[in-house]
Amino acid sequence: MNDKAELSNASASASMKLIPSGDKKWIILGLIIFVGLFTFPIWYNMLKCSAPIQPVVLSAKAKAAGYCVLPKSEMVSAHMQILDEWRDIVVREGERTYTSPSGKIFTMSLSNTCLDCHNNQAEFCDRCHQYASVKTYCMDCHVNPSKSLKENMQ
Numbered sequence: 001m002n003d004k005a006e007l008s009n010a011s012a013s014a015s016m017k018l019i020p021s022g023d024k025k026w027i028i029l030g031l032i033i034f035v036g037l038f039t040f041p042i043w044y045n046m047l048k049c050s051a052p053i054q055p056v057v058l059s060a061k062a063k064a065a066g067y068c069v070l071p072k073s074e075m076v077s078a079h080m081q082i083l084d085e086w087r088d089i090v091v092r093e094g095e096r097t098y099t100s101p102s103g104k105i106f107t108m109s110l111s112n113t114c115l116d117c118h119n120n121q122a123e124f125c126d127r128c129h130q131y132a133s134v135k136t137y138c139m140d141c142h143v144n145p146s147k148s149l150k151e152n153m154q
């Protein structure tokens with residue numbers, strides 16, 4: 001038998017058995033690799049999400065104070081409403097002093113109160129907002145008192 005005949009015989013028997021048993025393990029291995037690569041974005045994201053969240057950092061000044069405007073649980077869920085209220089009262093009524101339910105007195109100011117005590121905006125406000133995919137535009141106008149004038153203009 002010449003080479004050509006051997007080849008056509010081999011391919012004939014291959015197509016008859018569909019897959020020669022010796023090749024099966026390679027095909028299965030190939031499928032596993034393919035499925036693994038194909039679903040890469042899915043399990044990559046699952047791994048990423050279960051990775052530990054970078055915790056927000058409390059500044060030394062905040063730690064020393066030991067309190068916020070309201071208890072922490074309320075601050076987490078309501079700080080945006082507080083800022084909105086403060087803005088409205090300051091801008092519409094010209095009143096700048098806020099007394100908390102616990103009797104503490106604060107000046108109603110984003111820069112001079114919140115960012116004075118939380119003087120690490122990047123590791124506190126920004127880090128949490130990045131994690132939660134929140135974009136705020138406040139700093140387009142308000143200044144971060146920890147930054148230089150030039151940095152604030154950027």
Ligand code: HEC
Pocket residue numbers: 083084086087090091108109110111112136137138139140141142
């Ligand atoms: C287009 C510019 C601009 C943007 C953007 C802006 N503000 Fe203001 N905001 C002002 C001005 C002007 C005042 C009045 C300043 C004053 O009377 O002391 C003010 C006052 C305030 C006050 C009370 C005074 C103070 O010192 O903070 C708060 C609180 C406040 N804004 C919160 C916010 C928050 C929160 C955001 C983002 C959601 C925001 N602002 C976005 C311009 C802006």
Ligand code: HEC
Pocket residue numbers: 056058061062063065066067068069071072075076079082083110113114115117118
């Ligand atoms: C005198 C310092 C001080 C001021 C002023 C202050 N905070 Fe706080 N803030 C703290 C402290 C301390 C905590 C942590 C409280 C705790 O762990 O019980 C905190 C907690 C928070 C939290 C929750 C953080 C977390 O880990 O989940 C948010 C959000 C927050 N503050 C936002 C603000 C905003 C917005 C303002 C202005 C309206 C503000 N803070 C003003 C000291 C301050």
Ligand code: HEC
Pocket residue numbers: 056076079080083114115118124125126128129132134135136137138
């Ligand atoms: C523990 C996490 C956390 C921290 C810390 C935090 N924020 Fe937020 N902030 C959020 C989340 C989540 C939202 C969105 C809430 C929503 O849309 O209901 C938000 C929303 C806001 C908004 C409203 C944005 C909008 O356009 O609706 C403002 C303003 C804001 N944060 C200011 C601050 C400031 C200033 C600080 C730091 C002093 C701060 N936040 C710290 C989690 C945080």
